[in-house]
Amino acid sequence: MKRAIYPGSFDPVTKGHLDIIKRSASVFDEVIVVLMRNPDKNYLFSEEERLDMLKECCKGLDNVTCDIGEGLSIHYAKEKDAKVMIRGIRAVLDYEYELRNATANMWINDDIETCFFMAKPEYSFLSSSTVKEIASFGEDVSGFADAYVIEKLKLKYQK
Structure with missing residues (x-):
């Protein structure tokens, strides 16, 4: 069984x-979407809120589970016996950042591969930060986020 993890902060999931x-669920037998704790980030949503949104958005994907992890993603992958770490690439800047991380991860554990999924063109500009900024001004983000996430954003930005 090929198990993969998809780590991120998902603040919020887009x-x-x-x-x-x-797409990764169609390639791997099991995908664990994992919120990784990063004490250097200031989050809009709590871990519990982000996990709730992820679970709601992943309903119906039978081979996808959602979890919260801490420490290095590569250690989490080993703990869960995952053979692949999934990373999304939107642009050249993402590639450079992800390449550095993937290379460092190879030094730590070369049994776990990093698999890059290229963003579809319609999502190549999209980030959680972009969604939050647009939503904070009361603009429509329905093209960028699931309806459940949009409702959570509206609650956060009520004035």
């Missing part, structure tokens, strides 16, 4: 993230 989750 349609771009969901596209990568769905």
Whole structure:
């Protein structure tokens, strides 16, 4: 069985993230979408809120589970006996960042591969930060996030 993890902060989960989750679920037997704790980030949503949104958005994907992890993603992957770490690439800047991380991960554990999924063109500009910024001004983000996430954003940005 090929198990993969897709680590990230998902603050909030976007349609771009969901596209990568769905595509990876069609390639691997099992995908664990894992919220990794990063003490250096300031999150809009709590871990519990982000996990709730992920679970809601991944309903119906029978081979996808959602979890919270801490420490290095490569250690989490080993703990879960995952053979692949999924990463999304939107642009050249993402590639450079992800290449550095993938190379470092090879030094730590070369039994776990990093698999890059290229963002579809319609999501190549999309980030959680973009969604939050647009939503904070009360603009429509229905092209960028699931309806459940949009409702959560509206609650956060009520004025």
